[in-house]
Amino acid sequence: MAADPQFKRLLLKLSGEALMGDLAYGTDAGEVQQIAEQVARVRERGVEVAIVVGAGNIYRGLSAAAEGMDRATGDYMGMLATVLNALTLQDALEKMGEHTGVLSAIDIKEICEPYIRRRAIRHLEKGRVVIFAAGVGAPFFTTDSGAALRAAEMGCEALFKGTSVDGVYTADPKSDPKATRYETLSYHEVLSKNLKVMDASAVSLMRENHIPIVVFNIRERGNLLKVLKGDGVFTTIA
Secondary structure (H helix, E strand, O other): OOOOOOOOEEEEEEOHHHHOOOOOOOOOHHHHHHHHHHHHHHHHOOOEEEEEEOOHHHHHHHHHHHOOOOHHHHHHHHHHHHHHHHHHHHHHHHHOOOOEEEEEOOOOOOOOEEOOHHHHHHHHHOOOEEEEEOOOOOOOOOHHHHHHHHHHHOOOOEEEEEEOOOOOEOOOOOOOOOOOEOOEEOHHHHHHOOOOOOOHHHHHHHHHOOOOEEEEEOOOOOHHHHHHOOOOOOEEEO
């Protein structure tokens, strides 16, 4: 008998780079498809899923234009880029038969619903995948902070951070062959060791709300469900 998922409602935080695959920047349709497939498999097990996606895949292409730009203006550009990624994910999920809702923290009513907490919770309760766009709707906050805030607001039991590595390491495993992976970490260790998992405000918010952070490799097919059942390789921060 297959193991049951350990959590019934989760927030999946995806970096924009997760949609990029091996491209220099932009969106890899195959990568978006496999992420959508992973989310659909988790939904089949009755898990309620909310998603926050970053914009690094698009913003890399804008970085030259944004150089020297006012910080707030650049951040608003990044927020708009997250809307593009949210719509991309929505399309992929709905083609697989999943019901979705994109809720934006900035008002773009022609293409997204406005973010209203009670409405978002209702979507989750009805089995829809909720995709949060535009961060927190204000500059100077990262999508990590947005993900932590939405996880707390939605009453999520865990925040799953899907990356291109299978956990948190003592150093960058892509450049340091001696780097070792942590099985578990405390919130305090992440902050005191200045580990670049999420920004400090996001980690602190998760600590205050007792929401564990699970860091895993989203690029490995089927890994989301595997980790959700407690299998595979990942790092838990609690």
